[in-house]
Amino acid sequence: MLCANASGVSKIDTALQKKILLMFRQDQKWRIESDKINNGKSSAYDEATINKNMAKTDSLNMMEAKLIIKKHGYPGYNLVDTSGSNAFWAIIQHCDDDVAFQQQALTLMSREIKRHNANGEDYALLQDRVLVNQGHKQLYGTQxxxxxxxxxxxxxxxxxxxxxxxxxxxxxxxxxxxxxxxxxxxx
Incomplete structure (x- = not known):
């Protein structure tokens, strides 16, 4: 698939995009179930099961995200389209067990922001998350x-x-x- 972006026309890595979107669906599955319980709605899972599976999914996603960054850098729009890039950001947001990795991803994302190849709102949210996780004051008030x-x-x-x-x-x-x-x- 060819995609127009700020740096011209590029070929989307559809296999990588699909992998990231699958990771994101797993990430969201457990957060949706957690929200149901937190809002007094019924879930097919108990809180302990949800928390265990969320932690497991976050850990597996973080390992895979590290491999993606090692191979591709931060996957911007020109590599995985808007949906894949935004989904990857959400996965990184949930890597709170490795703030150094979040910081690494943020640095790489910053380069993509300058190329108009990633989402500025997502960047602000991750920047604040990293700052708060490091015990600092945030910049944008998103956390x-x-x-x-x-x-x-x-x-x-x-x-x-x-x-x-x-x-x-x-x-x-x-x-x-x-x-x-x-x-x-x-x-």
Missing amino acids: VRIDLKTHHAKPFPIQDSLQVDKRRKAVGLIPLQDYLKIFEPKQ
Whole structure:
């Protein structure tokens, strides 16, 4: 399949794209089941089974993602199309057990961002995830927690919080207050 992108026309590696999309489906399967339980809905699995399978899937996906990065670098649009590149980012987001690997992927993704070959919003989310995982303040306010008393979403600490919406807009993110509303309990 030929695909037009910022650097011209290239051939999509459909086998790699399919592999990444399969990894992503497995990643999402357990998160969807977890969300069902967390929202009081019924699931075919108990919480322990979900958590065990999510951890196993994340571990297997991380091993495969490391091989993909070693062979291809960060798979951008020109290699695996938009769907494959965005799915790969989601897999990297869930590699919290290896923050150094997330940082490596972020560095490689940064190069693809400069070539308009990856998603700027995804980059911001991964950047914040890495910073929070390293114990630093985030840049874009994408990493949030739910306050157990108020049930409202609050971002983890943000660097230069007065400029956060300016940074968010530059990468295509909605204003922070609108973003936080997404996490509010459904009435």
